[in-house]
Structure formats: structure tokens, C-alpha cells
Amino acid sequence: MKIGICGVGTVGASLISLIKKNRDEISRKLEDEISISQVASRRENPQCDLSGINITNDIYEVAKNPSIDVLVELIGGTEEAKDLVLLAVKNKKHVITANKALIAMHGHEIFSAARQMGVCVLFEAAVAGGIPIIKSIREGLVGNVITRIAGILNGTSNFILSEMASKKQPREFDEVLKEAQKKGYAEADPSFDVNGIDAAHKITILAMIGFGIAVEFESVRIEGISEIALEDIILIDEFGFSLKPLAVAFRISNGISLRVYPAMIEKEKVFSKVDGVTNAVLVEGSSVGETLYVGPGAGGDATASSVIADLVHLSRGSKIPNEGFLELKEAPTIEESSIETGSYIRLDVQNMTGVMASISSVLEKNRIGIESIIQKEVSESIARIAIITSIVNEKVLHESLRQLGALPAVISAPTKIEIFKS
Amino acid sequence: MKIGICGVGTVGASLISLIKKNRDEISRKLEDEISISQVASRRENPQCDLSGINITNDIYEVAKNPSIDVLVELIGGTEEAKDLVLLAVKNKKHVITANKALIAMHGHEIFSAARQMGVCVLFEAAVAGGIPIIKSIREGLVGNVITRIAGILNGTSNFILSEMASKKQPREFDEVLKEAQKKGYAEADPSFDVNGIDAAHKITILAMIGFGIAVEFESVRIEGISEIALEDIILIDEFGFSLKPLAVAFRISNGISLRVYPAMIEKEKVFSKVDGVTNAVLVEGSSVGETLYVGPGAGGDATASSVIADLVHLSRGSKIPNEGFLELKEAPTIEESSIETGSYIRLDVQNMTGVMASISSVLEKNRIGIESIIQKEVSESIARIAIITSIVNEKVLHESLRQLGALPAVISAPTKIEIFKS
Numbered sequence: 001m002k003i004g005i006c007g008v009g010t011v012g013a014s015l016i017s018l019i020k021k022n023r024d025e026i027s028r029k030l031e032d033e034i035s036i037s038q039v040a041s042r043r044e045n046p047q048c049d050l051s052g053i054n055i056t057n058d059i060y061e062v063a064k065n066p067s068i069d070v071l072v073e074l075i076g077g078t079e080e081a082k083d084l085v086l087l088a089v090k091n092k093k094h095v096i097t098a099n100k101a102l103i104a105m106h107g108h109e110i111f112s113a114a115r116q117m118g119v120c121v122l123f124e125a126a127v128a129g130g131i132p133i134i135k136s137i138r139e140g141l142v143g144n145v146i147t148r149i150a151g152i153l154n155g156t157s158n159f160i161l162s163e164m165a166s167k168k169q170p171r172e173f174d175e176v177l178k179e180a181q182k183k184g185y186a187e188a189d190p191s192f193d194v195n196g197i198d199a200a201h202k203i204t205i206l207a208m209i210g211f212g213i214a215v216e217f218e219s220v221r222i223e224g225i226s227e228i229a230l231e232d233i234i235l236i237d238e239f240g241f242s243l244k245p246l247a248v249a250f251r252i253s254n255g256i257s258l259r260v261y262p263a264m265i266e267k268e269k270v271f272s273k274v275d276g277v278t279n280a281v282l283v284e285g286s287s288v289g290e291t292l293y294v295g296p297g298a299g300g301d302a303t304a305s306s307v308i309a310d311l312v313h314l315s316r317g318s319k320i321p322n323e324g325f326l327e328l329k330e331a332p333t334i335e336e337s338s339i340e341t342g343s344y345i346r347l348d349v350q351n352m353t354g355v356m357a358s359i360s361s362v363l364e365k366n367r368i369g370i371e372s373i374i375q376k377e378v379s380e381s382i383a384r385i386a387i388i389t390s391i392v393n394e395k396v397l398h399e400s401l402r403q404l405g406a407l408p409a410v411i412s413a414p415t416k417i418e419i420f421k422s
Numbered sequence: 423m424k425i426g427i428c429g430v431g432t433v434g435a436s437l438i439s440l441i442k443k444n445r446d447e448i449s450r451k452l453e454d455e456i457s458i459s460q461v462a463s464r465r466e467n468p469q470c471d472l473s474g475i476n477i478t479n480d481i482y483e484v485a486k487n488p489s490i491d492v493l494v495e496l497i498g499g500t501e502e503a504k505d506l507v508l509l510a511v512k513n514k515k516h517v518i519t520a521n522k523a524l525i526a527m528h529g530h531e532i533f534s535a536a537r538q539m540g541v542c543v544l545f546e547a548a549v550a551g552g553i554p555i556i557k558s559i560r561e562g563l564v565g566n567v568i569t570r571i572a573g574i575l576n577g578t579s580n581f582i583l584s585e586m587a588s589k590k591q592p593r594e595f596d597e598v599l600k601e602a603q604k605k606g607y608a609e610a611d612p613s614f615d616v617n618g619i620d621a622a623h624k625i626t627i628l629a630m631i632g633f634g635i636a637v638e639f640e641s642v643r644i645e646g647i648s649e650i651a652l653e654d655i656i657l658i659d660e661f662g663f664s665l666k667p668l669a670v671a672f673r674i675s676n677g678i679s680l681r682v683y684p685a686m687i688e689k690e691k692v693f694s695k696v697d698g699v700t701n702a703v704l705v706e707g708s709s710v711g712e713t714l715y716v717g718p719g720a721g722g723d724a725t726a727s728s729v730i731a732d733l734v735h736l737s738r739g740s741k742i743p744n745e746g747f748l749e750l751k752e753a754p755t756i757e758e759s760s761i762e763t764g765s766y767i768r769l770d771v772q773n774m775t776g777v778m779a780s781i782s783s784v785l786e787k788n789r790i791g792i793e794s795i796i797q798k799e800v801s802e803s804i805a806r807i808a809i810i811t812s813i814v815n816e817k818v819l820h821e822s823l824r825q826l827g828a829l830p831a832v833i834s835a836p837t838k839i840e841i842f843k844s
Binding site: 014018022025026029124130131132135136139140141142143144145268269270273274278285286287288289290291292293294295296299301302304305306307308309311312313317 | 436440444447448451546552553554557558561562563564565566567690691692695696700707709710711712713714715716717718721723724726727728729730731733734735739
């Protein structure tokens with residue numbers, strides 16, 4: 001198996017080093033010789049030894065190189081990457097990519113071209129780094145109808161929320177973000193991570209393969225974590241929950257729902273204990289019930305481990321398993337009014353008699369039960385009321401929040417954070 | 423793909439029902455038609471609809487049936503199952519089995535026969551029920567040198583230890599075992615589960631595929647959970663650990679260690695939160711670091727889900743990936759003296775002056791540090807001393823326990839429970 005690698009950033013450098021170091025071991029598992037025929041790189045100082053490898057600075061040269069069987073796309077971005085991958089496919093090369101944005105945005109077009117040319121496009125490394133989640137869903141759980149997938153898919157966001165809730169010293173978002181940047185867990189511009197775009201790309205891919213349907217990235221409802229206040233983190237902890245940056249896809253008879261949002265998970269659940277930059281994916285199948293996969297979501301070696309899994313998959317001559325969903329119609333997105341959820345509500349109110357009665361009255365009118373409640377004094381004149389609601393229709397919840405916000409005693413817009421039930 | 427199924431117990435009945443119910447969905451994923459050509463069953467009342475299926479009460483008839491491509495072995499046991507599987511292989515049929523004892527005890531012979539005949543023997547369902555752990559290790563983490571595998575592989579034992587440590591009401595082993603039997607989580611004769619044999623079969627299989635070596639089931643050091651005392655469960659909890667029924671395989675340069683034993687895990691670790699009958703496997707790879715897989719370890723539908731995964735694997739024409747290890751020599755088992763571990767020690771002692779000094783002196787002489795200590799009064803004359811030690815050589819630990827037990831003030835043999843570090 002002769003491979004060409006485009007892009008020698010963190011993952012590319014790890015991949016090249018790993019293949020050089022473990023060539024014999026990998027070849028044994030492949031039952032085939034593996035060699036790197038060409039690498040495209042424009043870097044002055046790649047972080048790996050490229051000696052003995054044919055280097056070019058033209059990525060498209062690799063896609064056209066007749067001696068290459070598999071192109072590994074590690075350049076990132078969407079437009080140039082798409083052109084590169086389509087050119088490789090056109091030249092009858094299999095493609096392996098770690099590019100989540102590419103697959104989430106242009107997956108259909110790419111898979112369709114690959115199917116036509118009889119080649120395979122694999123992307124284990126695109127979601128949850130080193131966790132073999134694509135393979136687990138597509139092959140390990142193939143005997144199931146997948147009903148729900150929930151992931152902690154963005155390490156930066158998970159690190160920030162975990163640290164904000166640190167037992168030792170709870171801290172504000174901005175302060176933790178700075179620490180994450182120092183540690184290399186967050187980019188200088190962290191918006192893709194903390195605003196949920198990155199996780200949205202990943203859940204789009206998982207929904208595609210899990211549900212076997214065409215999913216539009218645009219249909220993901222996205223809510224980031226940058227608005228999370230420290231006072232909510234502390235109250236959520238007191239209620240016995242952890243706050244996690246979730247990406248959730250589920251389907252019911254009349255459609256699918258795709259969503260990225262910070263959600264609460266009961267502390268007793270294993271899923272709630274996945275802290276720091278670690279990723280995790282919960283997959284719910286018709287036969288198996290719940291399974292959970294935990295591991296590193298990023299890092300050169302971990303991600304390269306997934307690229308190698310795809311290489312071995314190709315070499316073992318498995319038939320292309322990833323395009324059954326192309327024949328299926330797009331599923332409709334579920335309306336807010338058919339989603340049911342429990343929720344946390346926080347209200348800062350003027351400390352006067354009758355406040356609790358007016359709040360209760362709004363909830364009662366909307367048939368929202370109160371599971372538990374915490375009241376605290378913020379100052380002499382201001383009280384903070386936090387409520388865990390019963391399971392309630394999402395549309396009703398939003399309408400109730402509007403009504404609560406309109407109460408004369410309520411000082412600012414109510415805060416709402418939903419509960420994820422597993 | 424024409425399959426024959428031998429054995430219609432819980433898993434067989436689930437498998438037949440699932441295939442009948444989801445035939446179209448499974449066929450689509452297989453890109454092939456699936457049909458059940460023959461079923462061997464001696465049951466009067468199988469728990470599934472067998473109408474339209476050719477039934478025999480002779481399992482060997484299925485193995486010889488020329489119209490069958492794949493034999494699914496679900497009869498259990500080792501001797502008859504081995505004959506059945508070898509006969510099927512001789513007749514050039516692929517085999518799928520859920521039989522952990524069979525693979526752990528006779529894997530080498532079976533794989534060797536399969537290799538000779540050019541057929542495949544798959545066993546995803548043999549370890550950790552519905553969790554696709556075999557596929558994850560063998561394919562998903564193929565780019566790694568696997569250094570350690572640790573599993574909570576026996577649901578019965580995990581249920582018992584979880585319940586013994588229940589916050590609401592800690593209970594004795596015997597009492598919880600009775601509850602487990604009532605709930606169907608433990609057999610009438612629970613010895614295979616609570617004595618660690620079942621977990622030993624499973625870790626043997628995981629070590630085989632993870633390390634790519636020939637592993638003898640007999641080399642597993644096995645310690646069950648039936649000797650665990652409630653007082654230790656409570657102290658372990660106070661020290662901030664959970665007690666889990668672990669099966670651990672690791673390798674260092676000079677050999678491998680295979681072991682089943684109750685071990686302590688820090689409560690902050692995700693792994694320590696896997697409670698009840700749920701299974702989990704922690705896999706440590708050279709590139710990926712730690713990954714964790716959690717899910718149902720038993721149950722008809724969950725196990726059938728893994729059988730279907732193997733069926734799809736076969737139909738996709740993947741080359742046989744499971745026999746690389748046959749060419750490797752057996753690895754030597756590591757001596758006790760090269761294993762290092764932290765440990766919990768509990769001593770019941772006569773409540774007299776100088777006791778603590780004599781205990782400390784033994785530990786100091788053996789260069790064992792004390793990480794933390796809890797002392798409690800059991801009665802006016804008896805005190806209980808529990809210690810968490812520093813990391814220490816296992817042989818030294820055993821020698822120290824012997825010395826501690828010989829101290830005049832120490833009433834009964836010291837209890838030792840090791841700490842699993844992840």
C-alpha cells in the first residue's frame with residue numbers, strides 16, 4: 001500500500017513518525033507492505049523526519065501521482081480540501097481524511113463521487129480523535145437501529161466547563177479560557193470551539209452514519225458555552241448535576257433533532273464524569289441499549305492512530321460500508337414543540353413578599369412541576385431562585401421563561417439550562 | 423448469506439427474532455440477503471418464533487449442511503462446542519461464536535484449523551456482550567502497540583460489589599448475592615462469576631488479540647470477590663476509592679501479566695463509576711493513550727447485536743484479521759517481584775500502646791510509605807487500622823503482610839487489596 005500525505009501539521013507529523021517507527025508491526029497487521037510515496041508540505045520546519053520521502057509543495061501533484069493508492073488529506077479547511085479530495089477520487093485513489101468540516105459540509109458530494117469511482121473515503125480521525133467511534137457505530141453496532149447519539153466532542157469546551165466547576169476553585173469563563181490557551185487546549189481565536197461549530201460538524205457526521213440519512217449541517221441548532229455564568233455552574237453542582245458541552249442527535253418517528261448545547265447530566269452517570277479535554281460518545285441502539293466510548297479527542301498521535309485504523313481497513317479489502325445513507329431521503333427536523341426536557345431555571349428577583357407565589361403561579365399555569373428548588377440571598381434586596389423543573393415540552397418551557405421574565409420582581413432575563421437524560 | 427444457528431437459548435432466541443424483525447435493514451447493511459437456513463435446538467419451548475425455519479435436533483447436521491455459509495455457535499460449554507466448531511470449519515464454513523470459554527481454552531487450535539481451511543472464526547459476542555470491544559482493539563486501535571487492558575468483565579461481580587458499597591445501605595456479600603440471584607443477575611451456582619473464572623476467560627481473549635500473542639488460560643492469576651468483607655468496602659470508600667472486580671492484562675519488556683482480582687480505583691476516574699451489571703474495558707495504546715468502552719455485558723439482544731456485527735463483517739469480505747498472533751511465541755509470565763502497586767492494608771489489632779509503632783517499624787524496614795491512614799475502634803479492646811501504602815514491589819508487600827500478621831498485637835491475618843492506577 002503506497003500512500004501520499006498532504007499536510008504535515010501536528011497529525012501529519014505524528015502519522016509519518018508512527019509509520020516510520022512501526023512499519024514492520026503495521027505491515028504485519030496490514031498483511032501488506034506500507035510505504036509513504038509522497039508528502040506535500042509547504043512548511044519550513046516540519047516536526048518529523050522526512051528523509052527518504054519524495055516531497056512536493058503541490059498538494060494536487062499527490063492526488064495525480066499514479067504510484068499512490070491512498071491519499072491522506074490533512075490540510076484542513078474546506079474549499080481547497082474539497083478540490084483535493086475530489087481530484088484524488090477522480091484519479092481512483094482511496095482517501096482518508098481527518099477533516100470534520102469537509103465531511104460535514106461536503107460529505108454527500110464526496111461520497112457520491114467516490115461511489116461512482118469505486119473508491120472509499122474514510123474519516124475515523126474526523127470525530128473524537130483516537131476513539132474508534134465511526135467504526136463502532138458503523139460496524140460494531142450495525143445490528144442496531146441507532147436512536148440517539150450524544151457526544152462530548154469538543155475538548156476545549158469540556159476543559160473550560162470542567163475547570164469552571166472545579167471543586168478546588170470555581171472560576172469564571174474568561175479566566176479558564178486564558179488558562180486553556182496557555183496550555184494549548186484552546187486556539188488564540190477559540191470561537192469555533194466555544195461557540196459550538198466544531199461540535200456541530202462532528203455531530204452532523206455521527207448522525208449521518210448512525211441514522212443512515214442525509215443530514216444538513218445547517219439544521220444543527222447551536223448554542224455555545226461562552227454565556228455560562230459561574231453562579232449557574234455552582235447551583236447546578238449543588239443540585240447534583242455536572243454541566244457538559246453536549247452535541248446530541250436523536251430521532252423519533254417524525255424526524256430528527258440535531259443540537260449542540262451545554263446540558264446538565266446527573267452526577268451518578270458515568271457520562272457526567274468525563275472531564276478535561278477528554279471526549280466521549282454515548283450511542284443508544286435498539287438492541288444494545290446504551291454504550292459509551294471515552295478517550296482523547298485530539299492530539300497528533302491519537303488522531304494518527306485513527307488514520308492508521310482507516311489504512312488497515314482499506315488494506316483488508318473491506319467493501320465500502322459508508323454510503324448506504326446516500327440513497328435515503330433527508331429526514332425532517334423535529335419541531336421544538338415535540339421535544340420534552342427537564343430544565344434548570346435561574347431567576348434573580350427583588351427580595352419582596354409574594355415573589356415566590358407569582359413564580360409558582362406562572363409555572364402552575366403552564367403545568368410545569370418543580371422537582372427541586374434552591375433560594376439564596378445575593379444582597380439585602382436581591383434573591384436568587386433556582387429551580388429544576390419536571391419534564392416539559394420545550395415550547396411551553398420557552399413561553400414560561402418569557403412570562404417569568406415579564407414578572408415585575410424579576411430583575412434580568414431568566415437563565416435556562418436543559419437536562420440531558422440518559 | 424445463509425446462516426445456521428446452533429442453540430436457541432437467550433442469545434439464540436434474540437438473534438432469530440432480530441434477524442426476522444430487521445431482515446431488510448440488515449440486508450441493506452450487508453449489501454446481501456440474509457437468511458436463516460437451519461436451526462439446531464433441543465428445546466421444547468424456544469423463546470422465539472421458529473416458523474418457516476428448518477429445525478433439527480442434531481447440531482452436527484448444521485455443521486455439515488452444504489447450503490450454509492456461516493455457523494453461529496450458541497450452545498455453550500467447551501467439549502461439544504469445540505467438536506461442532508471444528509466440524510464446521512472442516513466443512514469450510516465461517517463460524518461466529520459467543521463462547522468465551524471455548525475461545526479462551528481452545529482458541530489456538532480452532533484458529534489454526536480455520537486458517538488452514540481459509541475460513542474465519544469471529545467472537546465479538548464472547549467478551550463484554552454488546553460492547554464492540556474486539557473490533558475496537560483489533561481494528562480501531564490497530565495503529566497502536568497495546569500495553570494494557572483492564573476490564574470490568576463480569577456483571578454479576580460488579581453488581582455485587584456496587585451494591586455492597588451502596589450509599590443508602592451497605593450490605594454483606596451473601597445478602598447481595600441473594601438479591602442478584604432473585605434479579606436474574608447471578609446463577610443458582612454463581613461460582614464461575616464470583617470466583618473470577620468467567621472474567622479470566624474474557625481477559626485471556628482480550629490479551630490474545632490485544633498483544634498478538636498466544637496466551638494460556640492457565641497463566642491467569644485468579645482471585646474472586648467472595649472473601650470481600652463489608653468493613654473493607656466501607657473503609658475503601660472513606661479513602662476515596664471504589665472497589666471493582668477487575669481483569670487486567672499488561673505487558674512490559676520481559677513478559678505479560680494476566681490477573682483477575684478485586685481492585686481499588688480512585689473515585690475521580692470515569693472507570694470507577696461503572697456500576698451494577700454494566701461492563702467496561704479500558705485499553706491503553708502506545709499512540710492513543712487511554713480509551714474506555716462501556717456498555718451491557720450480557721443480555722440476549724445486546725449479545726445478538728455483537729453476533730450481527732460479526733455477520734456483517736463476514737459479508738463485507740474483510741480478510742481474516744485474527745490470526746497474526748498464531749505466529750508469535752508465548753510470552754513469559756511476569757514474576758511477582760517485578761510488579762509494583764499501591765495497596766490497602768487492614769489490620770485488626772489489640773488496643774494497646776506501642777501497636778502503631780510496631781506496625782510502622784515493619785513498613786519502614788520494608789521501605790513501604792504510608793499515603794494515608796484511618797484508625798477506628800471496633801470494641802474497647804480492639805482497634806482497626808487501615809493504611810494506603812505507597813507504590814511498592816508486590817513481593818515486598820507480601821513479605822511485609824506476613825511480618826505484620828506475625829506481630830503479637832495483630833489479631834487475624836491482615837487484609838490486602840491492591841490499587842489499580844489509570
